Amino acid sequence: MGAAYFYHLTRDPLERTLPVLLEKALAAGWACEVRGRTAAAMDRLDAQLWLWPEEGFLPHGRAGGTEDARQPVLLTAGEAASNGAVCVMAVEGAEVAPGEVAALERVCILFDGGDPAAVQVARGQWARLVEAGCAAQYWSQEGGRWEKRAERGG
Template sequence: MGAAFFYHLTQRPLEATLPVLLEKSLAAGWRVAVRGVDRDRMEWLDRTLWQGPDDGFLPHGLAGGPHDALQPVLLTTDAALPNDAACLMAVDGAGVVPEEVSALDRVCILFDGHDPAAVDAARGQWRTLTKAGCAAQYWSEESGRWEKKAEA
C-alpha cells in the first residue's frame, strides 16, 4: 500500500520542483504519470521539461502518442495510467482517488501555496484520502527547504 505525499509549493514553482521529484522517482525504479487538468498546460509542461538543464535528460512523453505505454514519465489529463506507473504526480488540482493511493507505490500532490483555491483543493484531497484510510504526509518548503509538517 502506498502513501500520498502533499507538496506545498511556496519557494519554487512547479516547473522547478517537478523535475527534481521525477528524477528521484525514476531513480527509485518507478514509472511515473503526471496528471493535470488542462491539455494546454500539459503541453506547456512537456516543452518546459524538454528545455531542462543542459547536463540532464528527463525522458518523458505527452499522452496521446503511439508509445504511451513505454514512457518512463507520461504527462496526461486522463485517469488511466497506460505506462504502468508506480507513482502518480497530480498537479493543478488533478483528482486522486483512495484506490490509486492504495494501488501505487506513491502519489504526490503538488499545489501552489500562493493560490488560495489550490490550497483549499489540497486540503479537501487530504481530508478525503486520510478519511479513506490512506497514509499521507504533508511537506512544506516555507523555510527554504523541504520539511515534513504532518503525517496521517
C-alpha cells in the first residue's frame, strides 16, 4: 500500500524540486506520471526536464505520443497515463484519488507555499486522503532542508 507525500515548496521552486524527486523515483526503479491540470504547465515542465541536469537529460515524454508505454516519466494534463506508473507526482493542484494512493508505491503532491490558493488545495487534499484512510506525510523545507513535519494514517 502506498502513501501520499506532501511537499510544501517554500525555498526551491517546482522546476528545481520535481527533477530531484523524479531522479530518486527512477533510481528506485519506478515509472512515474507527472500529473498537472494544464497543458501549458506540462509544456513548461517538459522544457525544464530537457535541461536537467545541465550536462544530462532526465528521460521523459508528454502523454499522447506513440511511445507513451515506454516512457519512464510521462507528463499528463488530463490524459490517462499509459506507462505503468507506480509513482504519481501531482502538481498545480491535480487530484489524486484515495484508491490511487492505495494502489501505487508513492504519490507526491507538490505545492507552492507562496500561493495561498495552492496551500488551501493541498490542505483539502490532505484532509480527504487522511479521512479515506490513506497514509500521508507532510514535508517542508522552511529550515533549508526537507523535514517531515507530520504523518497520519497507514
